[in-house]
Amino acid sequence: MGLVGIATEKILSSFSVFLFLTIILLAVARRISTSVLLFSLQSAIITAEVLATGFQEKLASAYLVGILIFVIKVVAIPRAFFVLTKRLKTVHDVKASTTPSQSVFVVAVMIYLSYAAVHSYGGAVRAPGDSLAAAIALILTGAFLMVSRKKALMQVLGLLVMENGIFLAALLTTFGMPLVIEIGIFFDILMGLLLMGIFMFRISDTFEHLDVSKLRRLRG
Amino acid sequence: MKIMVDILQLLLLILGAPLVRGIIARFKARLQKRRGASIWRPYVELFKLLRKEDLTPPTSSAVFRLAPVLLFGCTVCVAAFIPVAHVSALLGSRGDFFLLVYLLGLGRFSLSLGALDGGSAFGGMGASREALISSLAEVPFLMGLVALAILSSRADITGMVAWTLHQNIFNISTVHILAFTSLAMVVLAETGRMPVDNPTTHLELTMIHEGMLLEYSGPSLALIEWASAIKLHAMLALLIALFGPWGMAAGGSGWGLATALLLYCAKVTVLMVLLSVIESAAAKLRMYLVPDFLGVASAVSALAVIFTMWVKR
């Protein structure tokens, strides 16, 4: 099989634990920059898994997708986040609405739930159970981040983590959807991020802060 | 023959402890662009302290004098459990990991009592903080070890190490990684290192471990300092033994032991460098954040235990 073969196999079956670690650390991160770094680490791990899948299944499109992910999610988006943080002059605090201990507890429960879900749906998929559970845990964590973080930037980050999770789930269960669709999804995400960036500028200009929990004018 | 090897391991842990401390201090100094003291400095300090007079506060009782001895005894016992170069230890199969954790706890308890007995305000403050940290650190410590125990179906440390030795090194085990993360955090808390406690602080208000030592002098202080160095060394050896024991000798051959010893030195050096880097890079957590830190460790160790259900690796 060769060294690369062994490496890819190991990657696919065991990298999920590092994803779990990034999830837990995201729950306790207290600065935006830390969270963004964790996100790019996550994306790097997912890139590794994509490339490993491509190697195993001999799919050329997987390589392309992997490179795309790397460029967009590991390099471009974190860069954009840092630039935005500087431009918007936000304070670095993540402004979570739950303490780190509570967040970690919630995340641990989510990880447990995702494992339980994977096991109950059992052999429906031909993917390593760990990684699928990691994907579901990513989705849940992304949702949790969006709900519990009060800064607009962190909400966007939560969304991105969710997308990571969905993408990983798609990768594991289907080993590649038609390339056009994948590219389309990427494009959508990019445009979405662009728009969110525009909106964040407007929010900070008009309201002079990025705390979305204070956006409560409209009610009822 | 086995007894000889085990005694030698114990002596290595005990006598090498101040050296470990010295090396870490030197690494930190170098990282912070200072020259730093010599690595043999802790030995010099211990000798100096042993020659000095042992002063006790007039309001203290026997507890004050007994505490350092008890602490030292417990720590040496703990060190006797841990295999270093050979897959056995002096007290190896006579006690399981619960005993290990609670021996450490007993040592800490006696030190806290001694500090309280000393009658100074800082002793009391340090003791109460230490109590908080140790009670919080107990959970992740135990659970991390429980996770490993479940996997290896053995309760004693040497048994766990033997099991791990038989595993393929390339099978990355989720449980092990999670347990390692949480145990590493516990080691930081137990041995009083950054980011939980600053071992080099001069400010009494920020002291946790150091605060309890303030009243001690002479041989008692030497015993306490030595005990904390042994604890650090023993914890590092524990981490190495539980998570990276490959290379340990199983038989009694001389060459095997020698190579095992060399490997051990290499691994300890790696851990020491890592510890120095973490200590230099992290700022000390404020007291109300330490529970959060240990809470994360608890959650990670809980996950490790939960994963033993599914992973079976």
Add this chain to the structure above:
Amino acid sequence: MIPVLGAGFILLFRNPRFATRAALLVGALEVLALGAVIWQVHLQGELQEGRYLRADALSAFFLMSIAFVSGIVLIYSSGYLRHTGEGRFSSPRWFYALVFMFLFTMISVCLSANLGLLWIMMEGTTLASALLVGFYNTEGAIEAGWKYLIVCTVGIAFALFGTIVLYLAAVKAGMSPASGLDWISLMNAAPGMALDPHLVKLAFVFVIVGYGTKIGFVPMHSWLPDAHAEAPTPISALLSAVLLNCAMYALMRYDVIVSRTVGPAFSHTLLLIFGVLSMVVAGLLILVQRNLKRLLAYSSIEHMGIIAIGLGLGGPLGLLGALLHTFNHSAAKSLLFFGAGNVRHNMGTLRIDGIQGISRTMPQTSAALVVGGLAIVGLPPFSLFISEFAILSEAFAQAHYLVAALFLIVLSVVFGGFAYHLFRMLCGKPGRRPENARLIPSEYISMGIAALCVLYFGVRIPHFFNVLLHEAMAVLR
């Protein structure tokens, strides 16, 4: 393709007046093109273009709604933008460009044969309309736009997950990866129970939550009142009348697949639950509204609930009612929003307490509001009565008495609410003399067309329309 090119075209014009004219031109072209497609579908049955675009009777029906509403909205906005004047927001050419992008995405939703492409375009509608919602740079608009963007993107992410699960089921059943998302292939595979029932059910749950967010079903509706209220009036009309329908269209496609696989009970029950919930909650909230456009937005949620109930009941009358209702609701809602826009211009506010006595000061607008209001609560002789009656009959026919009872109760409540609010606005002493009580031609035309539609369809459905409707129903069965 025309709307995309149109969008680019508009951007070239810097002068607002030219932009408007160009927009009208492009709009006319687009309506004609859509009409051509619809006609062809009617003649040929189905059009297929490449692997990703397809138009069948259902698409044609929805395209007709889109064409109709976008036509009158464009007419209206030509006047609307001129009315408010310059300065407060980005120029009209951006407005039209964004509108055409929005229309492009919505048309593509109706034309896609591939569920993946459907998803991409649905996400595209969120993106295209987010900027439109936040068009005015006020605090409220930005907050509404942000909420809209985030909530809908999350919802669509769930829908993506559902799509992936469905794809997984397809691939597992042996379909080739390339056609796993193709609607026709899925339809064919479904009856043979080749698709794993558990996975399909799971997929549908995610899809209904995801696309339901865009439709405005109740637990996920939080963005709707804000977005529809803060957006410029023509955009509100587009959102309420067209976007919600498109999302419903997407849901219909999934519903058919799921029904064919695991039987209709599962998906229809879910639809009924969401439908009733939306209707009841929205109906109750209508009573306490203080802002005219928010009132209309909640009414949209309620009507989407009605459509969902119709779909959930199934059966010929239920489907007929649901489909007809999508169109009727679009017409009536556009009319109401246009009226609201006028009110806003002239009275300067949308708060119901602030508007009084417009029956005297703005007779034409208030006539429009009355017509729209009566239509929207489902009174005869307006068209909504017919569709709601159909759904109601279906409920009785299937012995879903609880649903029927709730339906009637909510309708009465809504009637009361609307009557109350409208009367407060119409009667009483006029507080402020509006500057421009007369309707300018564009508004006249658009509102008139909508009103006529609503009236006429109540009495008699044109033959062509009827035929198209039945063909669409056939697709759904």
